Amino acid sequence: MSIDFELTRRQRALKYDVREFAREVLRPAAERADAMSDAQAAFVAMKPAFEQAYMMGLATSFLPREYGGGGASNVDMVIATEELCAVDAGFATIILVNGLALLPVVWFGTERQRERWITAATGCPTMDHLGGWVVSERGGTANFDHPHPSAGIQLFAHHDKANSEYVLNGEKHWPCNAGGWDLRGADTNVCIVRTDRTRGGTQALSAVVVDRGTPGLEYEVIDKIGLRTCQNVTMRFDDVRVPEENLFAEGNGDLVVNRAFTWSAPMASAAAVGVARGAYEFALKWAKTYTGGGSSPIIAHQAVGHLLTEIAARIEAGRYMCWKAAHYLDRHDGQGHALAAMNKVYCADLMKDVVVDCMRIVGVNALDRKFGMEKFYREAIVFPLYDAGNLGMQRRKSWGVMADPAFTPDLFADDDPFAFTKSMEGYGVLGGSPADAAPPRFRTT
Missing domain, CATH: 2.40.110.10 (Butyryl-CoA Dehydrogenase, subunit A, domain 2)
Structure with missing residues (x-):
């Protein structure tokens, strides 16, 4: 079989380089910023970390090499995203939104537009270029x-x-x-x-x-x-x-929206996995050292041990679905709208529950801000709501693809290509399929 979950040497280096950056540079900056009462001040406080990420190539890694970017694959991006989000998901969002903003210019823009805006992003002398x-x-x-x-x-x-x-x-x-x-x-x-x-x-x-x-x-x-x-x-x-x-x-702005949120879906999913992993790492260490007033660490108790195994399994499942969705996008030029949306909905909802279970292991101490668990919770509840929210756009996108006559349940398992078209849009906007509600005639004045 061609299936292989082994990271390449370069991907392993990327994983641990980003992990080192996240723990040594990002963590102290994010802890200070998250505690600030002023939202704009918190954002600005992350600028030095962003500039260092730019120097590392993280802030432009997803852009094509011919325009000065890193040419990273989607699989590369989900690996890096998980490492960042195990420490701080907000900072990763700054970087990934650069992709949401700039990649549409790559996909839909003219050569002149790419030369103008993409090269400006990759060649920024102040190393702080933001795309909105x-x-x-x-x-x-x-x-x-x-x-x-x-x-x-x-x-x-x-x-x-x-x-x-x-x-x-x-x-x-x-x-x-x-x-x-x-x-x-x-x-x-x-x-x-x-x-x-x-x-x-x-x-x-x-x-x-x-x-x-x-x-x-x-x-x-x-x-x-x-x-x-x-x-x-x-x-x-x-x-x-x-x-x-x-x-x-x-x-074709509708196609821009759909493709951009298809690209970001595995990244948002990996972000959810990263936050859950951060909570899991804390809970596992806690369970191995905290006795709860008993004679041995609480990991020796069956209830805790069973719950930890479930948490670990769900994180592994979520991670591999991210890799699968990202790999499919790499293989088929970003045309993985349904699978990416399923990935985002599944991981965002599941990882939120994983974080809650980690807090159950820590117990009432999870409510104490000094331990940091409440931050994992605050970040986890964001994922079902942002990046083309699960209840609205992402589920509708999968629905539209699956309703197409050519769709089969084997499509993604067989790694077959399947292009997204305008005929797959409009599902759910009027409470049903596009065929159920023909658009009314309009008169302009």
């Missing part, structure tokens, strides 16, 4: 592919042909990195916009790059309970003007 992934809105992201133009994405981009510009008006909620280190904007904000007010989400959306310092933008930092070391903002657009050449994937 600007998709989420207060009420419209989960149904971004809804057939009605008044649903889904409502950041409008009006084409001012006379001035060769697009004018953006609206609001985004939850974009990560988008405010930048100084709240004057990320270096490269990739925004999903509505370029056609008369059509639904599978025809009307596009992507546009908003450069740092563009007038008309306002950023308000969101104060989160978890992943406090990364930045999320509310981003308001008031007649924001960008050149025509900043637009790409016109009419």
